[in-house]
Amino acid sequence: MSRSTRKTPIRSITTYRSERDDKQIWHRRWRAHQRTALASTPLDDDGTLPESVKQLSDVWCMGKDGHLYWSADRQKRMARLFARRQGRGRKERNALEARLRHKHMGK
Incomplete structure (x- = not known):
């Protein structure tokens, strides 16, 4: 699971x-x-x-x-917003955004 x-x-x-x-x-x-x-x-x-x-x-x-x-578009926007606040560099922001999107869709 x-x-x-x-x-x-x-x-x-x-x-x-x-x-x-x-x-x-x-x-x-x-x-x-x-x-x-x-x-x-x-x-x-x-x-x-x-x-x-x-x-x-x-x-x-x-x-x-x-x-x-929670539509996929809204999940993407929220993950991007949070990643912008928390991430320091572009690479870190992209990784954080991908992790958050994966977390939201998990059970």
């Missing part, structure tokens, strides 16, 4: 790497709510509990707010 690339260049908006902790907290809360609801109320006709998933958590309160499409 070290050479895999993204098929669709969509990235998260924030610098948060993963929503794993937020999802674990949400699922614990949801399962606890379902257990208490099962113990106290009867099921509906179709065998499910009358509870909405969105009542216990809000997606906008989690670490990542959403996603953004």
Whole structure:
């Protein structure tokens, strides 16, 4: 997987790497709510509990707010901008730009 690339260049908006902790907290809360609801109320006709998933958590309160499409042109511009700020010589800037473009397309 070290050479895999993204098929669709969509990235998260924030610098948060993963929503794993937020999802674990949400699922614990949801399962606890379902257990208490099962113990106290009867099921509906179709065998499910009358509870909405969105009542216990809000997606906008989690670490990542959403996603953004990063086109190849935008990736190139951002890599060039960063390379101009950080690189000292032309050779170093070109190497830094190539490294950043490779990093953005990696999984």
